[in-house]
Amino acid sequence: MxxxxxxxxxxxxxxxxxxxxxxxxLAGAGTGKTRVITVRIAYMLAQGVAPESILALTxxxxxxxxxxxxxxxxxxxxxxxxxxxxxxxxxxxxxxxTDIEKLGYKKNFTIYDEGDQNGLIxxxxxxxxxxxxxxxxxxxKSLISKAKNNGWNAPQDEKTLIGSVFARYQVELKxxxxxxxxxxxxxxxKLLSEHPDVRQRWQRRYRYLMVDEFQDTNRLQLEMxxxxxxxxxxxxxxxxxxxxxxxxxxxxxxxEVSNILEFEQHFPNPxxxxxxxxxxxxxxxxxxxxxxxxxxxRRRPKKLWSGKGEGDKIRLVQAPNDREEAxxxxxxxxxxxxxxxxxxxxxxxxxxxxxxxxxxEEAFRERQIPYKIVGGKSFFxxxxxxxxxxxxxxxxxxxxDVSLLRIINTPPRGISAAVVERALDLSxxxxxxxxxxxxxxxxxxxxxxxxxxxxxxFVSQMDHWETKLNEPLVDQVALFRSLIAESGYxxxxxxxxxxxxxxxxxxxxxxxVIEGFGRFSENSTDGLxxxxxxxxxxxxxxxxxxxxxxxxGVMLITLHASKGLEFPHCYLVGLEEGILPHDRSKVEGTxxxxxxxxxxxxxxxxxxxxxxxxxxxxxxxxxxxxxxxxFIKELDPALLERIDLQKMLSAPxxxxxxxxxxxxxxxxxxxxx
Ligand code: ATP
Ligand code: MG
Numbered sequence: 001m002x003x004x005x006x007x008x009x010x011x012x013x014x015x016x017x018x019x020x021x022x023x024x025x026l027a028g029a030g031t032g033k034t035r036v037i038t039v040r041i042a043y044m045l046a047q048g049v050a051p052e053s054i055l056a057l058t059x060x061x062x063x064x065x066x067x068x069x070x071x072x073x074x075x076x077x078x079x080x081x082x083x084x085x086x087x088x089x090x091x092x093x094x095x096x097x098t099d100i101e102k103l104g105y106k107k108n109f110t111i112y113d114e115g116d117q118n119g120l121i122x123x124x125x126x127x128x129x130x131x132x133x134x135x136x137x138x139x140x141k142s143l144i145s146k147a148k149n150n151g152w153n154a155p156q157d158e159k160t161l162i163g164s165v166f167a168r169y170q171v172e173l174k175x176x177x178x179x180x181x182x183x184x185x186x187x188x189x190k191l192l193s194e195h196p197d198v199r200q201r202w203q204r205r206y207r208y209l210m211v212d213e214f215q216d217t218n219r220l221q222l223e224m225x226x227x228x229x230x231x232x233x234x235x236x237x238x239x240x241x242x243x244x245x246x247x248x249x250x251x252x253x254x255x256e257v258s259n260i261l262e263f264e265q266h267f268p269n270p271x272x273x274x275x276x277x278x279x280x281x282x283x284x285x286x287x288x289x290x291x292x293x294x295x296x297x298r299r300r301p302k303k304l305w306s307g308k309g310e311g312d313k314i315r316l317v318q319a320p321n322d323r324e325e326a327x328x329x330x331x332x333x334x335x336x337x338x339x340x341x342x343x344x345x346x347x348x349x350x351x352x353x354x355x356x357x358x359x360x361e362e363a364f365r366e367r368q369i370p371y372k373i374v375g376g377k378s379f380f381x382x383x384x385x386x387x388x389x390x391x392x393x394x395x396x397x398x399x400x401d402v403s404l405l406r407i408i409n410t411p412p413r414g415i416s417a418a419v420v421e422r423a424l425d426l427s428x429x430x431x432x433x434x435x436x437x438x439x440x441x442x443x444x445x446x447x448x449x450x451x452x453x454x455x456x457x458f459v460s461q462m463d464h465w466e467t468k469l470n471e472p473l474v475d476q477v478a479l480f481r482s483l484i485a486e487s488g489y490x491x492x493x494x495x496x497x498x499x500x501x502x503x504x505x506x507x508x509x510x511x512x513v514i515e516g517f518g519r520f521s522e523n524s525t526d527g528l529x530x531x532x533x534x535x536x537x538x539x540x541x542x543x544x545x546x547x548x549x550x551x552x553g554v555m556l557i558t559l560h561a562s563k564g565l566e567f568p569h570c571y572l573v574g575l576e577e578g579i580l581p582h583d584r585s586k587v588e589g590t591x592x593x594x595x596x597x598x599x600x601x602x603x604x605x606x607x608x609x610x611x612x613x614x615x616x617x618x619x620x621x622x623x624x625x626x627x628x629x630x631f632i633k634e635l636d637p638a639l640l641e642r643i644d645l646q647k648m649l650s651a652p653x654x655x656x657x658x659x660x661x662x663x664x665x666x667x668x669x670x671x672x673x
Contacts, residue, residue: 008032008039015240015273016040019047019208022229022270023240024263028304029289029603030280033242034564037210038067040240041083042074044208051082055206055228058087059213061537062374063564067212084206088221092184093533099191099198108529110178110393110400111536115386117141117180119402124168127428128161135161144169148182149218149254153190175431176401185220192227199227207238213564214243214263218254226266237267245300246293247600249560251593261300278304280566282311284639285609289602291636296592313641314609316632320646321616321623322359322574328645329571329612330363333554336569344370348555348567350601352580356573357556370553374561384493384506388484388513389535392528395465395483399433411492414454419447435462461487469528476528477518484510559601570605572598575613575629598631 005013012032015025016039027033041054058064064085072080084091093111101107112120121144122137129135144166147155154170155163173179179187192199209229211217217225229237241263248257264270278286286306293299319325333347349360357373364371387410390403398404401424408415420434427437437443438455447455465483469476484490490507497503520531555567559580574580581594602609613628 005039005043008036009275009277011273011275012036012039015275016043018240018271018273019044019049020238021236022238022263022267024260024267024270024272025240025242025275026244026260026263026272026300027242027275028244028278028302029247029600030278030286030306030566031275031304032277032279033244033275034063034067034212035070036275037212037240037242038070038074040210041071045075045079045083049208051079052084053205053207054083054210055091055208056083056085056210056212057091057225058085058211059216059563060561061087061090062561063087063212064090066564087537088224089181089184089537090533092188092224093537095188095191095198095202096179096184097529097533099195100187102195102198103187103191105174105179105187106177106397108177108397110176110397110403111184111533112173112178112180112402113536114141116178116402119405120172121165121169124165124172128165128168133161135165140165145182146254148186149220151186151189151220151223153183153186171431172428175399175427176433177397177399178402185224189220189223189227192224199230200232202228203230203232209237209239211239211241212243213247214241215245215248215257215260216243216250216255216563217259218250218256219259220254222256222259222266229267236269239267246296246302246596247563247603249563249593249597249600251590252588274302276303276305278306279308280606281306281603282308282607284311284313285602285605288314288609288635288639289599291639292595292602292631292634293599295634296595298592312608314611314635314639315641315643316575316635317610317612317643317645318628319612319614322356322614322618324645325573325612325614326359326363329360329573329610330367330369332610333571334367334369342569344553345555346568347571348557348562348565348569348604349571349573350557350559350562350604351573352559352582352597353574354558356579360556360573364554364556371556372553374555374557382506382509384509385513387489387493388510389532391484391487391489392480392517393532394462395469396529396532398435398462398466401427401434404434407487408458411488413458415451415458419443419451419455422446435459477514477521480517480528481514484514559597562604563600566604566606568606569608570601570610572601572609572611574617575611575632576617576626577629578626579617580629581631595631598629 005016008016009032012035015023015036019040025033025036037056041056044054045051056064056067058067064087068080068085071083071085086094096105096109097107100109118137118141121140125135125137125140140162143162147166155166157163158167173183192202206228209225211225225239225241226237229239231237241260243260245257245260248255248260251257259266281289283306286304290304317325317328319328329349333344336342336347337344351357351360361371361373387406390406393400393403394407405420408420409417423437423440423443424434426440426443427434430437430440439459444452444455465479468474468479490510493506493510494503497506517528517531520534521527524530526533557565580598581591585591585594613632614626616623617626618624
C-alpha cells in the first residue's frame with residue numbers, strides 16, 4: 001500500500017481517519033476535499049473495511065473516474081475496483097435495475113436522454129394543445145424537470161396545459177417502459193421510501209457513504225443519501241460529505257445550498273472539520289477569488305491561504321472582438337508552450353456558454369493545436385451513433401417508441417409514414433407501445449397486404465433479435481455486430497451520404513459504437529443493457545471520444561463542467577455583462593450564482609490566470625457591442641495587470657523582446673535534445 005497519511009495536514013488527517021458518524025467537511029476551493037475523501041477510502045481499506053461496503057458519490061463521470069484512478073494509485077487495484085464510486089444517476093440505475101418492478105415498471109426499462117425527451121414532449125404538446133394554445137417544448141421540459149426535482153411525479157393541476165402535458169408525459173413514459181433523468185432520482189427515492197426491504201438491503205450493503213461536492217445536491221439527492229445512510233440498528237448515520245457553499249452552481253437544477261449549510265439538521269451531531277490551506281493556487285489567484293466572493297451575502301466566511309507564494313498578477317485582457325480574443329489565446333498558447341516549455345495539457349480555456357467554444361476551436365484548428373472539448377456537440381448526438389444505439393435499444397426492448405421510430409424506416413422497409421402515424425394514434429388510444437400498436441388487428445385490417453407483410457417481417461426480426469440477445473452465455477458483441485450488418489443499415493447509411501468521406505466517417509462512427517461495447521464488455525458483466533445505460537448516463541460524452549481520437553491537448557471547458565478540476569494555466573474568456581453574469585441571471589435573480597461560477601473558474605488555476613473581455617461580440621446573429629462584466633470592479637486592482645490587445649498588437653515589437661524569445665526557444669530545443 002502506498003498511501004501515506006503523513007501527506008495530509010492535521011485537519012485533513014483528522015477527517016480521513018474519522019470513520020464513524022456523520023462527518024461534514026466544509027472548506028474552500030483547492031483545500032484538498034476530494035483528496036481527503038480518496039485517502040479516507042484508502043485508510044478504511046487499510047483498516048480492513050470490506051471494499052464492497054464503501055460508496056463514494058460524485059456528480060460527474062469524470063469526477064468518479066478521477067477518484068477511481070487516484071485510489072488505484074494508492075491501494076491494490078483489484079481491491080480498488082470493488083469499491084463503488086459512482087455518480088448519483090448511475091447508482092440510481094443500479095438500484096432500479098434490481099427492483100423497479102416493485103414500482104410497476106419492467107426491468108429492461110429504457111433511459112431517455114434529452115433528445116428523446118424533446119421528441120416525446122413535442123408529440124404530446126401537438127396532441128394535447130387546443131387550437132391557439134401554445135407551449136414551448138423546452139419550457140415544458142424544464143417545468144416538468146423542476147417539478148420532478150421537487151419530488152412530484154404528477155402535476156399539481158391537471159387542468160392547465162402544462163399540467164395535462166406533464167400527466168400525459170408520465171403516462172406515456174410508463175407505457176413505453178422508459179424513464180427520464182429526473183425519474184431516475186425520483187423513482188429511486190420512491191422505491192427506498194416505500195419498500196423497507198429494498199431500503200434495508202442497500203443500507204446493509206453500504207456501511208460507509210461519502211459525497212463529494214455536496215453543495216450541489218438537491219432535495220431528492222439529500223433524501224436518497226438520508227435513506228442509504230440510515231442505520232436501522234440505531235447507530236448514527238455513517239455519512240461523510242465534503243463541499244463548499246461558495247461553489248454551489250446548480251441552483252437552476254434545484255440544488256439547495258441549505259443541504260450543506262444546514263447539514264446538522266439532517267444529520268445531527270456531526271463532526272465538523274474546516275480546511276483552510278489551499279494547495280492549488282498562488283496567492284494572487286486565491287486573493288482575487290476571495291475579493292470576488294466576499295460580495296456574496298449569506299455565506300460561511302472562510303480564511304483561505306496558500307503556501308505557494310504570490311505568483312504572477314492576474315492578466316485582464318481587453319480585446320476588440322471575440323475573434324481577436326480567440327486568436328490571441330491560440331497564438332499565446334502556441335508561443336508559451338515553446339518558450340516556457342509546457343505541454344498543451346497544461347492549458348485550459350473556460351467559458352460560460354457552449355457557443356463560445358466555436359471561434360476558439362477554429363483558431364486552434366488553424367494552428368493545429370490539439371484540444372479536447374467538454375460539453376458541446378457530442379459524438380453521441382451524431383445521427384449514425386443514435387441510430388445504432390436505437391437498434392440496440394429496440395432489440396432489448398421493442399416497446400421503446402422513440403428508438404423504434406428512429407429505426408422503423410432506416411433502412412426503408414415498406415412501412416409508410418402514414419401507417420406509422422396510424423399505429424402511433426392507435427397506440428395512444430390503447431395505451432400500448434408503438435410496437436404493439438403495429439400488431440393490432442385493428443391496424444392490420446386497414447393496411448395493404450404489402451404493408452402488412454412488411455410489418456410482419458419487421459416484428460419477427462425484432463423478436464428474433466430479442467430472443468437471441470437474451471440467451472444465456474451468448475456473445476452479445478458479435479450478435480450486435482451482425483444485427484447491424486444484417487439490418488441493411490450500412491447500405492442505407494452509404495446511400496444517404498453526399499461524399500465518400502462522409503460515408504467513411506459515419507461508418508467508422510458505427511463501428512466505434514460496436515467496438516465501444518466490446519471494450520465495455522471486457523470490464524463489465526452488465527451486457528448490452530449496461531452499455532446503453534452507461535451511454536445514456538454520460539454527461540461529458542465528447543471528451544472521451546476526442547481523447548481517443550487525438551490524444552490530448554488544451555482543455556476547452558464550460559465553467560460548470562470545470563468544477564473540481566485544476567489546470568496550471570487558465571484563460572477565462574468573455575467577462576462581459578450578459579455573458580458572465582449571464583443575461584438570464586438578472587431576470588431570475590441569480591446573480592450570486594453567477595458570481596460563484598466565476599469563483600469556481602478563478603480557483604481552477606494553479607499558476608497563471610488570464611481573463612479576457614471584448615468590446616464587440618457576435619451574438620444573436622450579428623455583431624453587438626458589449627460592456628465589461630460588473631464583476632471586474634469587485635476584483636482587487638492591485639492584483640490585476642490590464643492589457644489592451646489593440647494597443648499591444650499595434651506597438652512595434654522591441655528588439656530585446658524578440659531576442660529573448662529566440663533565446664528561450666533555443667533553450668527549449670536544447671532541452672529536448
Ligand atoms: P475543489 O474545491 O476545487 O473541488 P478540493 O478541495 O477538492 O478542490 P483537491 O482537488 O482535493 O481540492 O486538491 C487540490 C490540489 O491540492 C490537488 O492537486 C491536491 O493533490 C493538492 N493537495 C491537497 N492536499 C494536499 C496536501 N496535504 N499536500 C500536498 N498537496 C495537497
Ligand atoms: Mg474537489
